[in-house]
Amino acid sequence: MKNFDAFFDVVKSKSRKNLVIAAAEDDQVLLSVKDAVANEIITPIFVGNKEKIETICSEIHFKVADYEIINERNPANAAKKAVQIVREGRADILMKGHVQTADFLRAILSRETGLRKSELLSHVGFFELPSYHKVLALTDAAQNIAPDFDDKIAILTNAVDMFHHLGIENPKVAILAAVENVSPKMQATMDAAALSMMNQRGQIKGCIIDGPLAFDNAISKVAAEHKGIISNVAGDADLLVAPDINSGNILYKSFTFIGQGTVAAVVLGATVPIVLTSRSDSDRSKLSSIALAACY
Numbered sequence: 001m002k003n004f005d006a007f008f009d010v011v012k013s014k015s016r017k018n019l020v021i022a023a024a025e026d027d028q029v030l031l032s033v034k035d036a037v038a039n040e041i042i043t044p045i046f047v048g049n050k051e052k053i054e055t056i057c058s059e060i061h062f063k064v065a066d067y068e069i070i071n072e073r074n075p076a077n078a079a080k081k082a083v084q085i086v087r088e089g090r091a092d093i094l095m096k097g098h099v100q101t102a103d104f105l106r107a108i109l110s111r112e113t114g115l116r117k118s119e120l121l122s123h124v125g126f127f128e129l130p131s132y133h134k135v136l137a138l139t140d141a142a143q144n145i146a147p148d149f150d151d152k153i154a155i156l157t158n159a160v161d162m163f164h165h166l167g168i169e170n171p172k173v174a175i176l177a178a179v180e181n182v183s184p185k186m187q188a189t190m191d192a193a194a195l196s197m198m199n200q201r202g203q204i205k206g207c208i209i210d211g212p213l214a215f216d217n218a219i220s221k222v223a224a225e226h227k228g229i230i231s232n233v234a235g236d237a238d239l240l241v242a243p244d245i246n247s248g249n250i251l252y253k254s255f256t257f258i259g260q261g262t263v264a265a266v267v268l269g270a271t272v273p274i275v276l277t278s279r280s281d282s283d284r285s286k287l288s289s290i291a292l293a294a295c296y
Helices: 005-012 027-038 050-059 075-087 101-109 149-165 187-200 215-219 221-226 245-257 283-295
Strands: 017-022 042-048 068-071 093-096 122-128 136-139 172-176 208-213 239-241 262-268
Touching: 005 283, 017 027, 017 075, 017 283, 027 042, 027 050, 027 093, 027 283, 042 050, 042 075, 050 068, 075 093, 075 101, 093 101, 093 283, 122 149, 122 245, 136 149, 136 245, 149 172, 149 187, 149 239, 149 262, 149 283, 172 187, 172 215, 187 208, 208 215, 215 221, 215 239, 245 262, 262 283
Parallel strands: 017 042, 017 093, 042 068, 136 239, 172 208, 172 239
Antiparallel strands: 122 136, 122 262
16 A cells, blocks of 8 residues: 555445444534545434534534434433444444543443454554655554553454455564564563464464564664564564554654654454544544545
């Protein structure tokens, strides 16, 4: 994938998805939904303060009369109702609006009424970076604080599954650490080596894994060659797997604020993809996040 146009190419081959927004009375979210409707990606369902939703949509010239609006003034309850709409099979994508993230996730993770598909949700961001030759993905920079080894398998599997939905059958995965040598004193290197071996022996399929790889070796063939690293992944990674949320989040924000990257991101591991855009995201980023979710 050279850029995010790949998402839209995949979406064109699919029917429109139904997207439900929890606490939809958010101007930035409604702008991104308006763009997604204009691009024929989704059909929206709005859950939230109906009066505010209609006021904002009038201000941004978004005609919502043709779409369903479920009036719920309490944001936490709006999240629960949006989740219920997904459970009923009426929506294919869930999007966060003007609701606290804790309340939003609480509704999703409820064992009785939520959207659990597995025990673990994980975040994956796809980046258009001027300095890299293709779209580069990173996981997990926002959801799991200190994943253990089993968590890393789940995080990796979620992200690889997203690549498969995008038509990339065998993405190249770099398991990041501070160094490329395995050291019992650095757990991240031990986990990376084990993940690589599991991939070589067919225990983790649908991708090519190498690690541990320091960041420079993962994205630069020249850096890898200087260190004598022979790898199918080094310098050509499709997906970076961070050892923890600290390193992942720092790298994520470095890509966007210093690397001038554009990000499209989703949360995976529930029964449907989840879109959580930031107010600081560009219009292209928000629209691309919805398109990415619609590929799933």
